Amino acid sequence: MSTKLAKDSLLKLNNGKTIPVSGFGLYKTPPDVTTKLTYEALKVGYRHIDSAKIYGNEAEGAQGIANFLKDHPNVKRSDIFFTTKIWNNDHGYELTKKAIETSLERTQDIEYIDLFLIHSPKSDKERRLGTxxxxxxxxxxxxxxxIGVSNYGTKHLDELYSWDGLTIKPVINQVELHPWLPRKDLQKYAEKYEFLLEAYAPITRGKKFDDPELVSIAKKHGYTPAQVLLRWSYAQGFIPLVKTVTIERIKPNFTVLDDIELDEEDYKLLDKPDSYEALAWDPTVYNDGDA
Ligand SMILES: NC(=O)c1ccc[n+]([C@@H]2O[C@H](COP(=O)([O-])OP(=O)(O)OC[C@H]3O[C@@H](n4cnc5c(N)ncnc54)[C@H](OP(=O)(O)O)[C@@H]3O)[C@@H](O)[C@H]2O)c1
Structure with missing residues (x-):
């Protein structure tokens, strides 16, 4: 992936539409501050907001977008990209139909949803395909x-791609991705089937900020570990989704592509192709019948 990306670049999806490369995540963002934080993120320049039914803040995220559009008539609804997700207990055709309607009602201020993901494969084949x-x-x-998937491992993708009812291919697989979990298998799959990978927990939720190699790279350049990890994520061709409820962190997180450069040595240190350290949850390895 090119090093010429800028913070506000758009990437092309396999259906011809585009997606802003820098995403602002809303997991664990309390609903009572979500509208304001979404507005602040848009003010800084983010144009891509990632929510989910299970986060309990779809409506508030959409409200933040609607407020921003009202105050900034030069920005169009089509400039902004809003994602939400189907939760596991809404899997299956009928329940998903209802869940989609409910999410659309909650987010009616923004008229449509840019990307709907199946949040994880955690049900069974019949329900996943019904969804x-x-x-x-x-x-x-x-x-x-x-539409796209999230937390799909190669076996779940194989199931979807071999289904004879498939008329629309996923544009995205959203999974945990960072240097300690590069998921080379899913990267190959993404290339083959031309979907993009969104990276969640791209800064490891801060869990690797003390890693000696990461610290040495950050110190060498005068960057923060968060900036280094986000720059790495973009360099892999991922769409990092970073979450913060801290207003002062929004801008430096967003401007990484314009502010930060890593060198070859840094990338070598961060290159751990066989590492598999999931720091959030990992439904990509889910087998039907697992808890
Ligand atoms: N599909 C899925 O299953 C799934 C799972 C997890 C996440 N996601 C998506 O991905 C997004 C991001 O993932 P995540 O929230 O798990 O992890 P993350 O973005 O890697 O980490 C978020 C944590 O890092 C802190 N932080 C943010 N910017 C920072 C900075 N510049 N310096 C130091 N600390 C910083 C935040 O603290 P403060 O908020 O206190 O600033 C928060 O504690 C989520 O919001 C969600 O949209 C999806």
Whole structure:
């Protein structure tokens, strides 16, 4: 992936639409501050907001976007990209249809949802495919623009790609990705099937900020560990989704692509192709019947 990306670059999805490369995540962002934080993120320049039904802040995120659009008539709804997700207990065709409607009602201020993901594969084959069928139908209504998966391992992707009801391919797989979890298998799969990878927990939720190699790279350049990890993520071709409820962190997180350069030596130190350290949850390894 090119080093010529800028903080506000758009990447092309396999359905011809585009997605802003810098994402602002809302997991664990309390609903009562989500509208304000979303607004602040947009003010700084973010154009990509990642929510989910299970985060309990879809409506507040959409409200932040709507408020921002109202105050900034030069920015169009189509400049902003809003993602939400189907939670595990809404899997299956009928339940997903209802869940999509509910999410659309909650976010009606922004008229449509840019990307709807199946949050994880945690149900069973019949329900996962039923969910996908409902998502495909939602695209045909125009109120959902693109659909994708999250936390899908290669076996879940194989299941979807070999299904004879597949009419719309996923544009994205959103998974945990950072130097300690580079997921080379999913990177290969993404290349082959031309979907993009979104990186969640891209700064490891701070859990690796004391890693000696990361600290040495950060010190060498005068960067923070968070900046180094985000720069690494972009360099892999990922779309990092970083979360913060701290207003002062929004801008430096967003401007990494314009502010930060790493050298070859840094990338070598961060290159751990065989590492597999999941720091959040890891449904990519889920087998039907697991808890
Ligand atoms: N699909 C999925 O299953 C899934 C799972 C997890 C996450 N996600 C998505 O990915 C997004 C990001 O993942 P995440 O929230 O798990 O992890 P993350 O973005 O790697 O880490 C967030 C943590 O880092 C802190 N932080 C943010 N910027 C910082 C900075 N510049 N310096 C120091 N600390 C900083 C935040 O603290 P403060 O907030 O206190 O500033 C928060 O504690 C989520 O919000 C969500 O949208 C998806």
């Amino acid at each position: 996908w069928k409902a998502l495909q139908e939602a695209v045909s209504t125009g109120r959902v623009k693109s």
